[in-house]
Amino acid sequence: MKAYITSASAISPQHSFQEDAYLSEIKSPEQAYFSAIEPTYREYIDPKLSRRMSRIIKMSVACAKQCLQSAEVQQLGAIQPGAIQPGAIIVGTSLGCLQDTEKFLAELLENQEGLLSPTSFIQSTHNTIAGQIALTLNCPQHNFTYVQRGHSFERALEDGLLQLQEGTQQVLVGGVDEVTPTLHQVLCKAGCAGNVSEPIPAHQKPTWGEGASFFLLDNEPSPNSMARIEGFQAFYHPRLGIDELEEKLNAFLKDCDIPLTNIDAVMMGMNGYEHDDAVYFALYRRFFPGKLLLSFKNLCGEYFTASAFGYQLAARILYRQEVFEAIRVKGDHERPIKNILFYNHSQGKYHTFSLLSACQPSS
Amino acid sequence: MKVYVSGIGIITALGIGVEANLAALQRGQSGIGRPQYLKSLHQNELVVGEVKNSNTELTAKAGTKADKMYSRTSLLGMIAAKEAMASAQLSQQDIATTGLINGTSVGGMDISEHHYLSFKTQRFPADYEAFAGHDCGICTEAMADQLGIQGHVSTISTACSSSANAIMQAGRLIKAGLMDCVIAGGTDALSLFTLNGFNALKILDYAWCKPFDQQRSGLNLGEGAAYLVLESEKRVNARKAKVLAELVGYGNANDAYHQTASSPEGKGAYLAMKKAMEMTGQHDLTIDYVNAHGTGTHNNDLSESTALQMMFGTNMPDYSATKSFTGHTLGAAGGIEAVFSLLALMHQQKYPNLNLSQPMDILAKSPLTELKTTDPVRAVLSNSFGFGGNCTSLIFARR
DSSP, rough: OOEEEEEEEEESSSSSHHHHHETSOOOOOOSOOOOHHHHHGTTSSSSHTTTTTTTTEEEEHHHHHHHHHHHHHHHSSOOOOSOOOOSEEEEESSSSSSHHHHHHHHHHHHHHTTTTOOOHHHTTTTTHHHHHHHHHHHSSSSEEOOOOGGHHHHHHHHHHHHHHHTTEEEEEEEEOOOOOOOHHHHHHHHTTBBOOTSOOTOOOOBBBBOOEEEEEEEEOOOTOOOOEEEEEEEEEEESOOOHHHHHHHHHHHHHHHHOOGGOEEEOOOOOHHHHHHHHHHHHHHHHOOTEEEEEOHHOOBOOTTTTHHHHHHHHHHHTOOOOOOGGEEEEEEOOOOOOOEEEEEEEEEEEEEEEOEEEEEEO | OOOOEEEEEEETTTTEEEHHHHHHHHTOOOOOOOSSSOTTTTTTOOOOBSSSHHHHHHHHTTTTTTTOOOHHHHHHHHHHHHHHHHHTTTHHHHHHEEEEEOOOOOTHHHTTTTTTTHHHHOOOOOOOGGGTOSSSHHHHHHHHHHTOOBBEEEEOGGGGHHHHHHHHHHHHHHHTTSSSSSEEEEEEEEOOHHHHHHTTTBBBSOOOOTTTBTTTBOOOBOOOOEEEEEEEEEHHHTOEEEEEEEEEEEEEEOOOOOOOOOOTTTTHHHHHHHHHHHGGGGGGOOEEEOOOOOOSSSOOOOOOOHHHHHHHHOOOEEEOOHHHHHOOOGGGGGHHHHHHHHHHHHHHHHHTTTOOSBBBBSSSSOOOOBBEEEEEEEEEEEEEEEEGGGEEEEEEEOO
């Protein structure tokens, strides 16, 4: 299953939403975790509607709209609202609309099941995100929401690739999650996340993050396609040894029919926590020694759909042929970057390999 | 590549297992009543389709370790999925290449809602472990680990169409040759969260729901789980598996009208049915029975009837809403009603719509009010529509 990434848009803890300011300045978390820099929503959502939307819905709708707008500019030369109607809207979100879920839960318990306003309940379901995008775009097509922890975005992407294979022209795929103070507290207690303001040297748990990343995928290339997805594999395994993982990677590379020498850079999901990172460095040493190694979670934080942020970053690197210094972990950027091998795992259980390649002949 | 159903498993208010559910459907006996296990302040005022077993009993039935806290959603899922796997006679070797696609709307909410207040107010020491099973994905993960499934594990959460979409997605993956065998369906347990949510929306009928009745006044919530084992033609032939039916059509569309209400003209519902029907076009099938979404709310039954009228016109097949037996089981409904549709095909019978006294007049035909065993059942359409405009239709046919 292959696809062209026509456009990609991201709202993240970094400056990633405005193309001309993309990663112009690298931000560190301002509190215990990474919070997304939210744009001025007025330009994307009718204020009458956005007043009722929670953060995650606003981020998603704005991000989806901007993704389509940049595809319009690219393919039609200007923003033409409605000119590009996706043939499918597919969203991956691990934890969904937490803010509304918590709000309704608190009201319900505090009022002891008394009279309640349904608004937050209505907006608490995971598919509110894809549903609101469909409403905004007036799009009656295939509409799916995947919620499988560290594979929420991957299963959405897989569905999108399958749609293209089934003959749909263009599909909109996104990965989105939000952090709330409650979630962060629970994650810290569960030993999944660290608190940036209370660092524990050498044993720091991952910094949690959030964001929305959307992609318009196409069957066909266009003159300005950002990148091409050459191969993709996502598998769940509760206890995978490094030997088995190496076998899986070998098989994946064989499937993609790419020799190791043609891989110009490797992007992996290191999050700064030794326990999680060991496997990345082991694979790097075994398969890619000396190659350019790139990270992405130091910019967006760890979260279940963080890989979506990684993909849009990789697509931009391939399109712009520019390596951002903040994500260079090892190796030098000496040659054109034609192929990026992407590997991410979540909790050591949800593994993803993909291969992204450049569309333009590199200069 | 054809997609076959080779196994089914189910648990609802009608009982544990296919036999118990079939017997109740045939007898016309509803499983809806006052809740016994859901501890709600409203429990003496309203009726729900509750599974008649405690979590302790379900834990024993699921064969999980009692020391680990599993949500009722996961336990229901494990029990139904195990039955489906056993009915398909999957070997350990088969299971190694089998995927799991689960649909659920609230996941482990039935546990976390009891711990949230003490967490929020810090009046009592919060039990953080209680939140470890909260999300939908972890419910599926717990099931996969219990069933020994690795590789493709996925959860779809599109409100009341979740498990219909899980079945559709399994069908697509098999058709594309990406998977050979997938266990697909869904699970949802009753929770205070959903009960009070639907109550706040004022779409609960406190008495027994009356789908497709002029006097209908809302839905009854229910709980349960159901799964199908879906297999490729190739795999079914290779292992000489017994085929129960074929998944011949599916369609997904978005109503794009309102976050919770369906468009009066039933645009999304019509599109979903149309897509599913078009897919079967080559089979030249006649739909003999429609297992409607039929929740009993004013809005759904109006919009669905209008869409059915547009779809079938004067050739409207027999139809009924089996939510009058089970209640609306939300994320599990598509799976449960897929199993009922398969039972209709396997036993050549159509199940009644309970509590009907004054049928709506949009469709020329009234829903079935009694078990019908006289006509052949060659193909069945099952509808599932949800919040967020998510509409899905599935079509099963005899092989």
